Amino acid sequence: MKILQTIDELKTFRATLKGPVGLVPTMGALHNGHLSLIQQSCNENEHTIVSIFVNPTQFLAGEDFEKYPKKTEADIKICELCGVEALFMPDVQTMYTSLEPSILAPSSKSYILEGLARPGHFDGVLQVVLKLFHLSKPHRAYFGKKDAQQLYLIQNMVQTLFLDVQIIPCEIVREDDGLALSSRNVYLSNEQRSEALLISKSLKTATRAIIAGTRDIATIKHEMLLTLEPLHVEYVEILRRDFDTIETIDLGNTIILVCAKVGTTRLIDNLWI
Ligand code: AMP
Numbered sequence: 555m556k557i558l559q560t561i562d563e564l565k566t567f568r569a570t571l572k573g574p575v576g577l578v579p580t581m582g583a584l585h586n587g588h589l590s591l592i593q594q595s596c597n598e599n600e601h602t603i604v605s606i607f608v609n610p611t612q613f614l615a616g617e618d619f620e621k622y623p624k625k626t627e628a629d630i631k632i633c634e635l636c637g638v639e640a641l642f643m644p645d646v647q648t649m650y651t652s653l654e655p656s657i658l659a660p661s662s663k664s665y666i667l668e669g670l671a672r673p674g675h676f677d678g679v680l681q682v683v684l685k686l687f688h689l690s691k692p693h694r695a696y697f698g699k700k701d702a703q704q705l706y707l708i709q710n711m712v713q714t715l716f717l718d719v720q721i722i723p724c725e726i727v728r729e730d731d732g733l734a735l736s737s738r739n740v741y742l743s744n745e746q747r748s749e750a751l752l753i754s755k756s757l758k759t760a761t762r763a764i765i766a767g768t769r770d771i772a773t774i775k776h777e778m779l780l781t782l783e784p785l786h787v788e789y790v791e792i793l794r795r796d797f798d799t800i801e802t803i804d805l806g807n808t809i810i811l812v813c814a815k816v817g818t819t820r821l822i823d824n825l826w827i
Pocket of ligand 1: 579580581582586587588590591696697698699700701724725726727728734735736737
């Protein structure tokens with residue numbers, strides 16, 4: 555596996571590739587969620603490029619940019635074992651200059667939910683993803699449904715900027731007890747980890763209500779909030795998959811999204827129904 559750190563290295567490597575290329579953008583500290591994206595890319599493409607870059611422009615002042623978990627050696631091993639052909643690990647100076655054109659995600663869909671708590675976050679995400687697309691020219695790029703709003707905004711960018719890449723949404727990978735995998739789970743103490751289970755539990759509450767025939771959004775949100783009661787809930791939303799509001803469940807076109815703080819750690823999860 556090649557480890558690439560500069561733009562030239564990546565461009566030169568990319569020029570040697572003939573068949574379909576899959577790209578898996580990550581911020582590292584790889585876990586089984588990332589692994590499933592990487593494996594899917596390796597299965598579906600002749601070549602897979604993984605990027606590891608903790609992108610400063612998607613962090614707000616006071617967030618965990620400086621202390622974001624890093625485990626570079628293990629990440630390299632994981633990628634090697636998965637059959638990744640190249641791991642792109644640039645530093646900040648490589649990816650950014652002091653004169654950057656800004657990219658603005660559509661505010662009606664990027665200043666709600668995650669974007670309400672983290673204004674500008676998605677502008678930074680789109681900025682770095684666009685750069686990664688230009689550099690690695692992937693045929694397919696793999697993103698987790700775990701970050702549903704991010705996935706939607708990236709799909710929207712690809713469509714509106716006529717980018718020639720297919721976005722592949724990948725299923726959320728969970729621990730056996732339901733906790734969605736996240737690099738930030740390492741911040742949780744044992745006790746906080748148990749509390750965090752209420753998040754996936756609230757999504758099960760919603761599933762049960764829907765199976766029982768409930769379609770009214772307000773009723774389902776109320777039941778979820780009861781399950782989430784002990785936590786500091788930032789939002790519980792039930793929206794159409796294009797992040798527009800709805801009043802009743804539209805089966806096959808709905809996402810239920812939760813964000814709660816456990817200690818100082820913000821955790822997100824969602825369910826596509
Ligand atoms: P990150 O390193 O957190 O930026 O995540 C890189 C990619 O992995 C994103 O597309 C995430 O949505 C995806 N991802 C993170 N956690 C999970 C998970 N538990 N299941 C599936 N995909 C995930």
